[in-house]
Amino acid sequence: MQRQHTVLSSSAAASRTSHHALFKPFKPLMPLAHSAIAAATLACCAAAAQTTLPSVDVTEPAERAGLRLQQASTTGTRTGLAVREAPMSMDGVSDLQLQERGDTAVTEAITRTVGLTAAGSPGNGGLAFSSRGFFGANSVGVAEDGVAAGVAAGTISYPSDTWGYERMEVLRGPASLMYGSGTVGATLNAVRKAPSRERTTEVLLAGGTKEAARAGVGATGPLGESASYRIDAYGSQADGDRALSFSQSGKFMGTLRLQPRADLQIDLVADRATQEPARYWGTPGVNGRVAAELAGENYNASDSIIRYEDTRLRAKVQWQASDALTLRNETYYFKTDRHWRNIEAYSFNPAAGTVTRSDYLEILHHLEQTGNNVSAAGRSGAHRWVVGWDAVRSSFTHTNNAPYGGTSTVSAINPVQGTWASPDATLPKYDTSLTQHAVYAEDAWTLAPQWLALVGLRHDAYRYDRQELQAGTRFDKQMGGTSARGGLTYRWDDRTSVYAQVSTGYDPVTALISLNLANRDFQLSRGTQTEVGIKQSIQQGLGEWTLAVFNIDKKNIVTRDPARPSVSVQGGQQSSRGVEWTAVVQATRALRLEGNLALVDAQFDTLLEAGGNRAGNRPANVPRQSANLWAHYRTGAWQLSSGLRHVGQRFADNANSVQLPAYTLWDAAVHYQVSPQATVSLVARNLADRRYVSASYGDNQFLLGQGRRLELAVHWRF
Template identity: 45%
Template sequence: MNRLHPLAAAIALLCATGAGAQDLPTVTIQGAMLDEGLALDRPHTTGSRLGISTLDLPASAESLSAATIAARGDLQVRDAVTRTTGLTDSSTPGSGISYSARGFNGNSSIALLENGQRLLVGSGTATYPADPWGYETIEVLRGPGSVVHGSGTTGAIVNAVRKMPRRESSVELLGGVGSSSSLRAGFGATGALGEQSAFRVDAYAGRSDGFIDRGESRHGKILTSMTSTLAPGVTLYAQLDHAEQEPRRYFGTPLVNGRLAGHLRDQNYNAGDAVLRYVDDKAMARLNWQVAPGLVVSNELAYMKARRDWRNIESYAYDPVADMVDRSDYLALRHNQEQTANRLEARWTSAANQFIAGWEASAIDFKHTNSSPYRGASTVRPTGFDPGLFDSPDPLRPNFATDTTTHAFYLEDAYRASERLLLMAGVRHDRYKVDRRNLLADSGHFDATLISNAVRVGASWKLAPDTSLYGQVSTGSDPVTSILSLNLANNKFKLTSARQLEAGVKQMLAGGRAEWTAALYRIKKDDIITRDPNNPALSVQGGSQTSQGAEVSASVNLAAGWRMDANVAYTDAEFDELLEAGNVSRAGNRPANVPKVSSNLWLTHRAGDWRTGAGLRYVGKRFISNANTQTLPAYTTLDASIGWALRRNVQLQLNLRNLTDKLYAISSYGSSQYLLGDERHAELTVHWRY
């Protein structure tokens, strides 16, 4: 759409002529323990835009610092996120990055943000941010608890918070070498620009030959940002980013007699010339104005662009009679997405009350190109085969395009009724207008309007200065499919609605040497897609799902030099009402990709210049479909790290993954093939800071 280009040009001009941000944040150095703990005493920007600490926030929230992520050796955002409470990995090459939380799965129910901004999901795929380099913290908010970030997705929100420019100069370098010819390098620098400005640059690149045949992957990015004080009380922040990924062109391993086959672990059944590539660009400028001592007004203008390409053989099935693997679904896809967004916000603060109001507007162009109906077939031996080339009988053609405009209004208020009681309330209204054009024929043009209202009301009560009880009632909504991909079959559907009740406790003990949280919740989601009881061929809204559970997390100094971080989540999720093909009832069944139990344990020991750590990750059995007839087996993996401070500012670290060489499946890709987790591997890194 042509209306995007003037806004994009304006952002480019802002990035070229100056930069700035909110007032530079205060950094508290806590020595050796900086990378540990639940950070209950720090603000959680994803849970609230009012600077409320995690201890006081009446919601289930968690943060991971960059130091914690590095100490554990987690190389991808999803490695770090799935060490938080109750989030499990359900990623596939089609979904990009995908999680399950509180009984809900996928990128329509778990939102991925970068600095509070969300690239709206097209065709179920989210790919950015992928690695943690350049981020200060990774924040997670569980349940439909947000009224200031999106429409209140039901399962969770994951937000990668950027490292900010600072006038104090610092430089960091990272180098790594590991199994399967893995190499990676990172660079970060910040410092002053003139009298009133500061800059930050973070660059990262990596490659690997992978742990399977033809498992090569490449990735790289550069993140740039600048801040400037334009006048007393007026600051400007600007950023310009570029990221490229070429993940492994791997769509899973076929099951043999319904089981994982160890002798096929290293096989890749994709075409020899397969393509899998993601490119993301982002530009943003934010102006803050301190209008009065208690009033700040800001305006944030952002432009985001995503280009994604797939050309793969995606389906495999083992034929036990012929001892061959049948390949099908020669699938070529391309996404081109551009999003321009603006957020105008005002924040007012008094002695006992904080209030924020905002208006968001965006315009999104999404174009979907594919090779439907994805014909093509071939057969290869299970091992020692020629993968061949991608030879599809179907041309790659533009299929459809959507133009989407959104408007959202939100209010959030925090009132400290007393030293012990904090009351919070918020409301959000979202409106999406989607215009779809069929690019293959003149028919199929339509427009649709979707509306969402989200509410959160909560309170936290301090039993003691370091102990809070909290409760909240919140609502949210998810689309029945990606909003940008609406078609004739679902354009009349409204957004689903979800309601949550949550209560919990948060406590810091012994001056922060121990922290723990516990939460109980119940979520009811209505208006999910089901079949018409009177016409099984017709899809209607009317299904429902209930999810309830308990979550516990803790971080404890066990003894001098020893610390334990642990969490466990129990999720009891089931469909209350759902009819699928043939009017088969799924009532009482568990939704796909939802484990009943997941947990993490990480034990750290420090002795002089040495730091060692080991961690267990457990993910319970999951079903691959709502029919609950086939499962992904439960698995437990063991990871470890050994770090040595060569000098005060140089850290050498050995990261060990899947030490027991466990054969396990992360997710499924249809009923006949599973995507396997990595085999045992190691990486040696050196991290230099100055």
């Protein structure tokens, strides 16, 4: 661990398979064929129940369960283009799909979309994803309503759950034009439910195995003649498969919307959230494999701590100056406090039957971010355009007890956790500030009735200051990046469009807010993507599908100087290419199928590390293939859903010396609509109780995913 809570990598050489292996990954996907059996079983059960259960009409619009190609994009472009028109790959998950599948965590929801896999850990905040061959918070960004919080020490921890969100959207490939640095792989955007003058309320109560319990309330409605509100409150708790795995969280989301005139809208937003995740840092391995006999043990201290707190305030003003011009301004303040105090490294001695514990860490983050965005959007003839200016200032204080001393040895089976104690004092180590200014412009130009061009340009300028609090030294740095996108969409017919695009973006070599002296002289790494694709609706509204083929090259990653191996320089290169397919099909009046498949071939073209040459190796945490398949069968008041999630084999390190095995998980849900207002759901996670490795923590410590879980929930809407 690099003491900033990022995923580790070890050093050993491994050979790379042929590029043609990209198109030979279907054997690991064979378990997905079982979903057909599951769907058939559900259909039979539903048919048997049809004669005895009452019929209740379903009023949910069908398009909310599809790819929503006609819906305006809020994540991929600011010009208001529909997803079908935009020359880029993006999709998402609606609140209806979240309920159907029982997805309560953002990680669960996002990894149902094509090509997104998760490798979150307590050290990176749990929101670390891989997309298109790139992994981690410095390459896959996370935003809420289009605003991304700063990444501190490789960590993102908010938003963690799906309650209060209308949908989760994903824009794949470089997204610096929209969000700035740290987005070469993808950007995830959580879109909030908005206030409405139609009064509605929803209530959720749920309980399940492992002491699981959840409760949520959401309400919206009018306030007087010119205002409306939206509030969402949510809390959850659950235990895990081993000691110290109890987790709990809670949040409040509030929005007040003022509309004093028809052309003026003001939103005031106030949020507060806390999280206490499971205090589990992995199961030690033997020779790069999980020590199965230790799977149910936890070697952390009994008084360990993991806690995240987030406060967010936002004010958004939108003025419709004319039919052709809209002016917007958004001001916001974010504050995040995080606290870790844990024993994080474990070494198993099979002969002695003991585990040696080290890395007694205590780390605290205090992050504040203030920003303002002003933009103008309009129409002029065949052009839909937007111009804007972002100004953001972030301050960060990092406190820790480096060099993280402390060691102990406990029994490998039924260990006595003991308490946390370190000989090293926990002290504030450094303060940083980062000021960012960005100007951007986009233009969607209808060249002809069937042709649309989308072009955009953005420039970011950063100024960084760091004060070492113990040594009293400081340094500053200025850097910048320019990103661009050019795309062309051809409307083949009313149902089909094809597109091509070239886009550029940039990632930091490490989190900008926590840049250290060793990385002071490095500039941003630049990524370039070419992509072609097709988006199509099936006749008679029976479904939608998309296909994207991409190639990304990322240059100036940190490598070693061949002439001076002890010196780190920029000059490394990483590339990836792949295919992504996703579809929703209404197979019959009662049966809907949803599926996606991603095939990715990623490699380091140039990379020297302390342990050797990694050229030709696959980056850590990047699978060659991933896939999802869901079947939903509705009859009368019943809906039965069954889904499979497959993640291919990954490596724990850039040396490709430690493998994380592929896994396939089976989930299922049964929903009964008691009345038009109430639904009862039984959701099963990991129904086959499969033991699998979700991520690694170092090269010989493995984070095991959760076993079988069952939950019974009641959801009211009135």
